[in-house]
Amino acid sequence: MTKTQASRSPSPPPFPLPYTTVDIVIFTVRDSVLEVLLVKRPADSREPFPSRWALPGGFVNIDLDLDLLACARRKLQEKTGVVSPYLEQLGSWGGRDRDPRGWSATHVYFALIPSDELELRHGANAADVSWMAVDRALKTRLAFDHSDLLAAAVERLRSKVEYTSLPAFLLREPFTLPQLQHVYEVVLGRPVDKSGFRTRMLAAGFLAEAGHVEGTSNRPAMGYRLISRDAAVVFPRTFSPRG
Amino acid sequence: MTKTQASRSPSPPPFPLPYTTVDIVIFTVRDSVLEVLLVKRPADSREPFPSRWALPGGFVNIDLDLDLLACARRKLQEKTGVVSPYLEQLGSWGGRDRDPRGWSATHVYFALIPSDELELRHGANAADVSWMAVDRALKTRLAFDHSDLLAAAVERLRSKVEYTSLPAFLLREPFTLPQLQHVYEVVLGRPVDKSGFRTRMLAAGFLAEAGHVEGTSNRPAMGYRLISRDAAVVFPRTFSPRG
DNA sequence: GTAATAGTGTCTATAAGACAGTATCAG
DNA sequence: CTGATACTGTCTTATAGACACTATTAC
Numbered sequence: 001m002t003k004t005q006a007s008r009s010p011s012p013p014p015f016p017l018p019y020t021t022v023d024i025v026i027f028t029v030r031d032s033v034l035e036v037l038l039v040k041r042p043a044d045s046r047e048p049f050p051s052r053w054a055l056p057g058g059f060v061n062i063d064l065d066l067d068l069l070a071c072a073r074r075k076l077q078e079k080t081g082v083v084s085p086y087l088e089q090l091g092s093w094g095g096r097d098r099d100p101r102g103w104s105a106t107h108v109y110f111a112l113i114p115s116d117e118l119e120l121r122h123g124a125n126a127a128d129v130s131w132m133a134v135d136r137a138l139k140t141r142l143a144f145d146h147s148d149l150l151a152a153a154v155e156r157l158r159s160k161v162e163y164t165s166l167p168a169f170l171l172r173e174p175f176t177l178p179q180l181q182h183v184y185e186v187v188l189g190r191p192v193d194k195s196g197f198r199t200r201m202l203a204a205g206f207l208a209e210a211g212h213v214e215g216t217s218n219r220p221a222m223g224y225r226l227i228s229r230d231a232a233v234v235f236p237r238t239f240s241p242r243g
Numbered sequence: 244m245t246k247t248q249a250s251r252s253p254s255p256p257p258f259p260l261p262y263t264t265v266d267i268v269i270f271t272v273r274d275s276v277l278e279v280l281l282v283k284r285p286a287d288s289r290e291p292f293p294s295r296w297a298l299p300g301g302f303v304n305i306d307l308d309l310d311l312l313a314c315a316r317r318k319l320q321e322k323t324g325v326v327s328p329y330l331e332q333l334g335s336w337g338g339r340d341r342d343p344r345g346w347s348a349t350h351v352y353f354a355l356i357p358s359d360e361l362e363l364r365h366g367a368n369a370a371d372v373s374w375m376a377v378d379r380a381l382k383t384r385l386a387f388d389h390s391d392l393l394a395a396a397v398e399r400l401r402s403k404v405e406y407t408s409l410p411a412f413l414l415r416e417p418f419t420l421p422q423l424q425h426v427y428e429v430v431l432g433r434p435v436d437k438s439g440f441r442t443r444m445l446a447a448g449f450l451a452e453a454g455h456v457e458g459t460s461n462r463p464a465m466g467y468r469l470i471s472r473d474a475a476v477v478f479p480r481t482f483s484p485r486g
Numbered sequence: 487g488t489a490a491t492a493g494t495g496t497c498t499a500t501a502a503g504a505c506a507g508t509a510t511c512a513g
Numbered sequence: 514c515t516g517a518t519a520c521t522g523t524c525t526t527a528t529a530g531a532c533a534c535t536a537t538t539a540c
Contacts, residue, residue: 017260062346067338092335095310103305219538462511
């Protein structure tokens, strides 16, 4: 199969093209609350949805971005400074009415980052960058169809937390099992049995011991690192009680 | 929130746009084999990948398609005549090199249809339309990055079959439990215990009895319909042995 | 010592896999 | 009747939830 040329400016097509954007739903846990990163749209009333909160994102730059994932990474780093977070594609949304400027399609990614590994940055097209509790963000009318995107991302996150090691990406390494359990409980919104939790995590085999951590509590706990930061581990069963 | 105008031709933007396409991975089971629908690229050597097999799909038409899902439905109907199949978004792939004509992004859907509800159609840009066994298609070099898309779709299908009612969408209603079990076995590529299978399906509560079906065998079996054709049901556990 | 959190052991209910057995049809 | 397929019952075993228990630190 020949991968030929592929160059900067494709010859203009004989039909109109949709706009192509990438948006990112960036989650973190701060002070026992699941939060999402939002940016405020510029106040300029010639822009769509002025002064409204939105997900970070923007147009694909075909000169800068080799592919969609690279574009997502670029935008994530512009806003948070985080270089290699957990990043997963959520899906794409496209249609005539989601952007008043015309037919557009957005490719949505969701990212998990530890709250203490970031420094928020104010970009060119974002008057303000801020964390907001997910529960509050879900009740806020975001720009474009971003409320839909956020709802989908939260649903995906909550769902996958039931049977994957995803929450581990919300913690800075090394972390302890009680810390990990706490993150699970924050995202799930309900308590989790300690004994079962520990058995499950250790049996899943994605954690490597990393020496004791002198932590927040009286007795030091074992610290762990992820064996692989590439992907989350899938558990054979769910967390649900009576499951 | 104001949903204003949104019209046919967006004002041309000050920067080049990627091409936007939709591709569909259409699965069916025929004669105990999982198959996928492929179209042959035109022989015209000015077209990319002439005479090569590809997934059905094409450019989004912003005048015809209200949104991505509508575009996928349109393309599916053009190729198969099927109107309301199971249709789920798989994800999107975009980058500089996947289409020699330039930066492009495709939104990929996958569809499940019963093999006896379709009539293949030859479209304008497809010299040939044909079913191919999935195992063979996976070994074939398809046009563009369609081999990647197909591999992802097959992985998603095989994975979801382990814990959802997806295979039910591959059968014409009403169907019997032995028929459904057979489809599961075809997609999974391994036998499934009869007793456990029946308990599981009936407990999942997505089937409604629809009278006895005088079928292929000696003893007639109970026929079933799906209570809802909107989505598949998720089982609490997996099919895997020793799981 | 006490308080606090880390970590372990044990019991039990549930449910799935395995497989043998019964029921109902065609011929 | 026989053969074939639809359907059911039972036994065993794995495991997750519940919860009580022990261990190791700070003070």
